[in-house]
Amino acid sequence: xxxxxxFSIDTPIYQQIxxxxxxxxxxxxxxxxxxxxxxxxxxxxxxVNMMTVSKAYGLLKQEGYIETDRRAGTIVSPRKPxxxxxxxRAALELAVAExxxxxxxxxxLLALCRRAYGG
Amino acid sequence: xxxxxxFSIDTPIYQQIxxxxxxxxxxxxxxxxxxxxxxxxxxxxxxVNMMTVSKAYGLLKQEGYIETDRRAGTIVSPRKPxxxxxxxRAALELAVAExxxxxxxxxxLLALCRRAYGG
DNA sequence: CCTTTGTATTATTAAGCGTAATACAAATAA
DNA sequence: TTATTTGTATTACGCTTAATAATACAAAGG
Numbered sequence: 001x002x003x004x005x006x007f008s009i010d011t012p013i014y015q016q017i018x019x020x021x022x023x024x025x026x027x028x029x030x031x032x033x034x035x036x037x038x039x040x041x042x043x044x045x046x047x048v049n050m051m052t053v054s055k056a057y058g059l060l061k062q063e064g065y066i067e068t069d070r071r072a073g074t075i076v077s078p079r080k081p082x083x084x085x086x087x088x089r090a091a092l093e094l095a096v097a098e099x100x101x102x103x104x105x106x107x108x109l110l111a112l113c114r115r116a117y118g119g
Numbered sequence: 120x121x122x123x124x125x126f127s128i129d130t131p132i133y134q135q136i137x138x139x140x141x142x143x144x145x146x147x148x149x150x151x152x153x154x155x156x157x158x159x160x161x162x163x164x165x166x167v168n169m170m171t172v173s174k175a176y177g178l179l180k181q182e183g184y185i186e187t188d189r190r191a192g193t194i195v196s197p198r199k200p201x202x203x204x205x206x207x208r209a210a211l212e213l214a215v216a217e218x219x220x221x222x223x224x225x226x227x228l229l230a231l232c233r234r235a236y237g238g
Numbered sequence: 239c240c241t242t243t244g245t246a247t248t249a250t251t252a253a254g255c256g257t258a259a260t261a262c263a264a265a266t267a268a
Numbered sequence: 269t270t271a272t273t274t275g276t277a278t279t280a281c282g283c284t285t286a287a288t289a290a291t292a293c294a295a296a297g298g
Contacts, residue, residue, distance in 0.1 A: 010254080012286060019213055026216040038243060049288050054245070065220060070296060073243055080222030088217040089231065094138055095211040096235040097145040101184060102207060103199030106236050112208070113232055116215040117225050129285085131255060157274060168257050173276070189265060192274055239298100246293080253286075259279090266273070 001037045003046055013048055017056035025065060025076055027118070036066060036074040063087075120156045122165055132167055136175035144184060144195055146237070155185060155193040182206070 003020040005013060024030040036057070037045070043053045057074055060066045064081045068074050099109050122139040124132060143149040155176070156164070162172045176193060179185040183200045187193050218228050 014286080019216075022220050023213070023216045025220040039245090040243080051246095051289090052287060055286090057244080068244065070243085084218060084221055084223055084227075084231075088214060088221060091210065092214040092218065092228075092231060093235045094142075095207060095214050096232055097138075097142045098207040099203060099211065100145040100236055101141050102203055104203055106233065108203075109211075109232055109236060110229055112203075112211060113215055113228055114225065116212045117219055117228060133255085158276090159274080170258090170277095171256060174255095176275080187275065189274085242297080243295085244293105247291080249289085251286100251288080253284100255282105255284075257281085257283105261278080262276085264274085266271100268269100268271075 001042060001045065003042075005046055005048075013046075014052050014055040014059065017042075017046070017048075017053060018059045021056070021060060022065060030076050032076050032078040034076045035072050036076070038073055120161060120164065122161075124165055124167075132165075133171050133174040133178065136161075136165070136172060137178045140175070140179060141184060149195050151195050151197040153195045154191050155195070157192055 003017060005016050005020075007013070021030065021036070030036070036042075039053045039057065040050055043050045046053070057066065057068075061068065061074075063085060065077060066074055067077050096109060099112075104112075122136060124135050124139075126132070140149065140155070149155070155161075158172045158176060159169055162169045165172070176185065176187075180187065180193075182204060184196060185193055186196050215228060218231075223231075
């Protein structure tokens with residue numbers, strides 16, 4: 001698994017790993033039930049510490065995106081949560097406020113969302 | 120000016136102040152040219168240090184949302200940027216990915232955006 | 239047995255956050 | 269002129285977090 005990490009920005013690495021995996025799930029690259037790389041493997045591939053990846057997996061697990069299967073290690077959750085996480089709703093609301101404050105029209109905003117959502 | 124700050128979460132206070140002002144601009148409570156409170160005044164009202172508010176103002180100024188007017192102190196920028204800031208675009212894209220990964224449909228997502236954008 | 243896998247602990251280094259106390263230049267008001 | 273206001277900058281301090289390093293452990297599989 002290849003993740004785009006930027007060690008020069010202030011976003012924590014474990015958060016970047018978490019974000020990349022969320023994007024992978026949304027894009028369909030990581031379908032439900034898909035095995036994720038072992039912590040040690042992904043850590044070596046990314047050039048970071050094992051605990052950093054473990055922290056990212058812990059986040060994703062807590063948010064319901066992934067699960068730990070004793071047989072297969074870590075997999076993408078087969079079932080989706082019933083409601084949208086409050087955290088996601090808040091982030092979306094803030095991003096919309098930023099766009100509106102920057103002068104974006106509702107049509108531009110919706111076009112961006114459709115494009116980001118994809119197929 | 121009254122801002123909702125939460126000292127219990129890990130989001131930096133200066134970031135929360137910045138977010139609240141961005142929301143105020145988007146909601147129309149802070150129209151272009153509107154004077155913002157002096158740093159010291161807002162700091163006292165929020166119960167935080169002067170430099171914390173200064174950091175928030177510096178962020179907003181850097182992002183183009185506000186300007187410093189030697190006569191009026193700090194005001195909301197009269198002109199909007201031509202293009203959507205890359206930071207905002209990235210935040211929106213990530214939020215959309217989170218929503219999609221959580222199982223939200225495109226229609227649900229667009230409805231949320233319309234609601235957040237408001238009138 | 240031995241390996242793999244996730245998880246946990248302890249220690250250390252580095253960086254960021256918030257506060258406090260000042261200081262300064264520019265503009266305004268008395 | 270003098271005093272005040274305003275944004276900005278600096279330095280120092282205490283606290284928290286991030287990331288690494290070195291281990292250790294339980295559970296499952298070969």
